[in-house]
Amino acid sequence: MLDVRDLKKSFAGFLAVADVTFSLLPRSVTAIIGPNGAGKSTLFNLITGHIPPSGGQVFHKGTDITAAAPHRICRRGIGRSFQHTNIFPGLTVFECIQAAFIAHHGRGRNIWGRAERLYRAETDALLGRLGLADKADAVAGALSHGNQKQIELGIALASDPDILLLDEPTAGMSAVETRETIGLLRSITEERGLTLLFTEHDMEVVFGIAERIGVLHQGRLIALGTPDQIRADPEVRRIYLGGH
Amino acid sequence: MPEPSFIFGQFVGGLTASMFLFVTAVGLSLIFGVLRVLNFAHGSLYMLGAYLAWQIMNWLGPGPEHFWLAALGSAVVVAGIGAAIERLLFRHLYGREELYQLLFTYALVLVLADVCKIVWGTQQLSVSRPLSLSGGTTIFGTLVPHYNLFIIVLGPALALALWLLLHRSPAGRIIRAAVLDREMLGALGANVGWIYTGMFALGAFLAGLGGALVTPVKTIVPGMDVEVIVEVFIIVVIGGLGSMWGTFLGAVVFGQVLAFGILLMPRFSIFSVFALMAIILIVRPWGLLGRRLTR
Amino acid sequence: MKRIPWTLVVFAVAFFVPWLGSRFYTFIATDVAILALFALSLNLLLGYTGLVSFGHAAYFGIGAYTSAIMMKTLGLPFWLAWPAAGLAGGLFALVFGFFCVRLTKIYFAMLTLAFAQIVWAVCFKWNDVTGGEQGMPNVPYPSLGWMAAIPGLDGFRVGDRFYLLTLTLVAIAVAALRRIVASPFGRILTLIRENPERAEFIGIDVRRYQLAAFSIAGIFAGLAGSLFGIFNRGVFPDFAYWTKSAEVLIMTILGGMGHFWGPAVGAAALTILNLQITAYTEYWPLILGSILILLLFAFPGGLVGTTVDLARRLRGGTRGNGGRDARRP
Numbered sequence: 001m002l003d004v005r006d007l008k009k010s011f012a013g014f015l016a017v018a019d020v021t022f023s024l025l026p027r028s029v030t031a032i033i034g035p036n037g038a039g040k041s042t043l044f045n046l047i048t049g050h051i052p053p054s055g056g057q058v059f060h061k062g063t064d065i066t067a068a069a070p071h072r073i074c075r076r077g078i079g080r081s082f083q084h085t086n087i088f089p090g091l092t093v094f095e096c097i098q099a100a101f102i103a104h105h106g107r108g109r110n111i112w113g114r115a116e117r118l119y120r121a122e123t124d125a126l127l128g129r130l131g132l133a134d135k136a137d138a139v140a141g142a143l144s145h146g147n148q149k150q151i152e153l154g155i156a157l158a159s160d161p162d163i164l165l166l167d168e169p170t171a172g173m174s175a176v177e178t179r180e181t182i183g184l185l186r187s188i189t190e191e192r193g194l195t196l197l198f199t200e201h202d203m204e205v206v207f208g209i210a211e212r213i214g215v216l217h218q219g220r221l222i223a224l225g226t227p228d229q230i231r232a233d234p235e236v237r238r239i240y241l242g243g244h
Numbered sequence: 245m246p247e248p249s250f251i252f253g254q255f256v257g258g259l260t261a262s263m264f265l266f267v268t269a270v271g272l273s274l275i276f277g278v279l280r281v282l283n284f285a286h287g288s289l290y291m292l293g294a295y296l297a298w299q300i301m302n303w304l305g306p307g308p309e310h311f312w313l314a315a316l317g318s319a320v321v322v323a324g325i326g327a328a329i330e331r332l333l334f335r336h337l338y339g340r341e342e343l344y345q346l347l348f349t350y351a352l353v354l355v356l357a358d359v360c361k362i363v364w365g366t367q368q369l370s371v372s373r374p375l376s377l378s379g380g381t382t383i384f385g386t387l388v389p390h391y392n393l394f395i396i397v398l399g400p401a402l403a404l405a406l407w408l409l410l411h412r413s414p415a416g417r418i419i420r421a422a423v424l425d426r427e428m429l430g431a432l433g434a435n436v437g438w439i440y441t442g443m444f445a446l447g448a449f450l451a452g453l454g455g456a457l458v459t460p461v462k463t464i465v466p467g468m469d470v471e472v473i474v475e476v477f478i479i480v481v482i483g484g485l486g487s488m489w490g491t492f493l494g495a496v497v498f499g500q501v502l503a504f505g506i507l508l509m510p511r512f513s514i515f516s517v518f519a520l521m522a523i524i525l526i527v528r529p530w531g532l533l534g535r536r537l538t539r
Numbered sequence: 540m541k542r543i544p545w546t547l548v549v550f551a552v553a554f555f556v557p558w559l560g561s562r563f564y565t566f567i568a569t570d571v572a573i574l575a576l577f578a579l580s581l582n583l584l585l586g587y588t589g590l591v592s593f594g595h596a597a598y599f600g601i602g603a604y605t606s607a608i609m610m611k612t613l614g615l616p617f618w619l620a621w622p623a624a625g626l627a628g629g630l631f632a633l634v635f636g637f638f639c640v641r642l643t644k645i646y647f648a649m650l651t652l653a654f655a656q657i658v659w660a661v662c663f664k665w666n667d668v669t670g671g672e673q674g675m676p677n678v679p680y681p682s683l684g685w686m687a688a689i690p691g692l693d694g695f696r697v698g699d700r701f702y703l704l705t706l707t708l709v710a711i712a713v714a715a716l717r718r719i720v721a722s723p724f725g726r727i728l729t730l731i732r733e734n735p736e737r738a739e740f741i742g743i744d745v746r747r748y749q750l751a752a753f754s755i756a757g758i759f760a761g762l763a764g765s766l767f768g769i770f771n772r773g774v775f776p777d778f779a780y781w782t783k784s785a786e787v788l789i790m791t792i793l794g795g796m797g798h799f800w801g802p803a804v805g806a807a808a809l810t811i812l813n814l815q816i817t818a819y820t821e822y823w824p825l826i827l828g829s830i831l832i833l834l835l836f837a838f839p840g841g842l843v844g845t846t847v848d849l850a851r852r853l854r855g856g857t858r859g860n861g862g863r864d865a866r867r868p
Binding site: 118 | 719722730732733739740755
Binding site: 357518 | 585591593638641642644645646648649650652653654656657660661663664665666781782785788789792822824825827828829831832835836839
């Protein structure tokens, strides 16, 4: 589904991501964990074309997508969310999602139609699924952090991806919101048959839903395996889980 | 092939123009480096410097070397005006979108232009050269006025002085830190507010000085503000926004392109400098000697 | 509650200005209509796409010169020259914009400025074609004799007739702009304004959309420039000078870039104010500058943004935010 080979990135001599190699199987749920600065967000940005890698390759369904433009990568069916909430703050919740549908279906070339009439049913359905139906007309930027994270998930889902990359989907959420979001993520992933790759700080979340876990430390992928394997891995225990 | 002495004459002419403009341009560049704002009003401060120099000369009455007092005095006054503008008004726009800051400086252009018109009228004014630099020297068959020679020397001297200020003084260390990373400054415990005011005042001082120094060779007229701002914009863009030596190089390039452009294509020498500006922005937006900005 | 179609009302009222019989009113109304179109074209970039162009006058000037050259030098009719002006504005915007959209923020603004100055320099110096510094005076009016056949218009002066033509053409152009803004394309532009990074990652080729917006804005600026050259009885290099670009920016901000009609209101307010004030004092720039400073500090939403905000607050709705949310299409 997604193959990452020897991916590396250095910033002015500092190796942020070093020779990372892994593959995602279709419909798998994989978490990437690691301390702050381990290179998780950089890894995501390399995969999605936001920054060009210093070496290595990324394949999506066998096609080399290394350093392709982000909009092309997105169009291939890779959706993502960002660590710092990244929505369209001045639009209403409804418009955010609707616009994502418009963009996904390539309707943006239409300069004469009426945007407001497009994909209303799809937007309503997705908002309902996300539990945002009652907030459809609110200005997105004015909502709570948790709601904004949900909107971002909605924007990513509207482009009907087969792989979803989520950078800390529950960061800054309350315990209740976290639980809801995780439940939502799990059911949507199953419904749509998504392949999920996410980073997360909350170990409860990670060990709760990930089928496989990769541990990133100083830019290197030092372990990759099932939750049980990771728990038992002596090196991971030493440098990462040791404190817990 | 024109005569070598003629070519040399063009070269010196271009260099003189460069160094006059450098004085003003480096102020604009410094302000941009720290505040990340293009100050359209920089040309207005230059014009203000020119009018004030004339005014001070007028007050002092005839005296062979009063020009120096007038030039320095006008630059100091303009620096004060710059500091006041920053403290009282500009400061409140830092949090706003760039567009608002840009338009504010343009509003100042409009206001200052009319203030000058109200105070000094619309007739052309001129200032005579200081007596000590009234003569000229013939170099390679070209008569170069001493005042122009002085400007040609002043340019690099000023550049060097600013370099020393930026690289060899404690204040310079803070200023350079501000150029590189504004967020870091607060962490260093520096009083960011006063640094901005200081930089604005320094930039205004240089604009005023540039305006005052140009008065012996150019008449003072309304409209000199918008004319010069375009020229210093070009210089600063060519050299690199925020880069001091870049501005110096930009000024030299600008002067020479203009001087020799007139020889090669008399009609389109203005065109050639704008084209150069566009090409630089396309190929190397951060300028010849500037550094690539991430934001 | 049925909404009142204000746009139609305004145009219908404006249509009857010549019947007031005042040459002065017709003059102002023509000026306002043309500049409103110019400012609205800029707002496609500023308010909808989030691009700060400091050289929009270039396309206004190109349109003006294109139609002036066609009508005066080549003797071609207006109905050819007007679309050609839009086409020329759009084509130049496409070429210049190709380079501009590669840059961000201040560099984008600087490059648009540089291109505009190039256009100005060419107009200023290319004596054989553009008339150089002297410009091209006496651009002919379009032939408007056919209007005499329309009952009620037969007694009108040429200025009144040109006004009716201008108003009609501006109305059509503005209706087209309005339609574009509300289209899926327009919606994508607002996404780019709100968050280019995120827009890219829902599959939008941001630069291409920015370039399209830049070109479309160029077309409409060219159309406005063409009308202005005829109205002004001449075309001059100043049309493309950077201060002209600043002026149209001020109109847009004064009216409020957050609302479709804001720039038009700004154009009207500035033009009328200018004509009123210059009757009393020659220091119009001083007053304009002061207004601008007041605006930037006190009413960043512009006239329309502030009014909409106020109305909303009076109605006890949600707290205003400087007219920013009114920016939505």
